[in-house]
Amino acid sequence: MSINRHQIRKIAFQTLFALSSNPEAQPADVYRQLLDEVSKDQPTPAYLEQLVKGVLSQQAKIDALIEQHLNKNWTLARLNKTDLLILRLAVYEIKFEQDLANKIAIDEALQLAKEFSDEKSRRFINGVLNNLI
Template sequence: MAARRRARRKAIQALYQLQVNPTSVVELEAQFMQEPDILKADLEHFRKLLHGIVASRQELDALLAPLVSRPLEEVDPIEHAVLWVGAFELRDCLDMPYRVVMNEAIELGKMFGAEGSHGFVNGVLDRLVPSLRAAEFKQPD
């Protein structure tokens, strides 16, 4: 598995944990840095995701809320974490093509979410792409 995908997986696990058992991002990062397989992940990307998302959760939720058919508080915490990672990468990781971000989020939704979770993630992020990646979205294939 690629190092960036591992970083996303670890970030989603950390963000899930943060939602169900709130703690400081510093403590959370320290805990995840103790895991034996963390060295296989892209640590720079893991830290960027974790710290960036924690710092901008309200902004990310403001982007996501109009695209979700229910209050974000009712979204499963793992789905919420996947949406945060996807929205953050679409907004802040412009070196990654939006299709890569979408595919990764869908795969992580399949991996961690309930049945059909990947479809929900795909639907929400697909509606977010035009506003965050307008120029890239409009380019012909």
């Protein structure tokens, strides 16, 4: 059974969340464990590795872009971890994935916010991302 792009983004988000709590963990070990929960013997999708490595390697640039598009009384430090990681994933896809429409990246970010956050966060994430594009 192959997994779809939304499931890949979900696992990428969960991997980034786990790595933010345990920086010594190896990304491949984390997403292997998460993939096994979805489907045993599922090969690691290239897009999953690309997302996780991309967000981690471009994090300084991504964070600078997010910070530029926050309201003036907001900072990255003030964001909850879930919202920040969803924003990082979406900004990575918007700015570094050339073959993906911005609307898809935003829709996927809002879907992740629906699953892992709340309605207030969804509106906040939508506002930041729409300011960015």
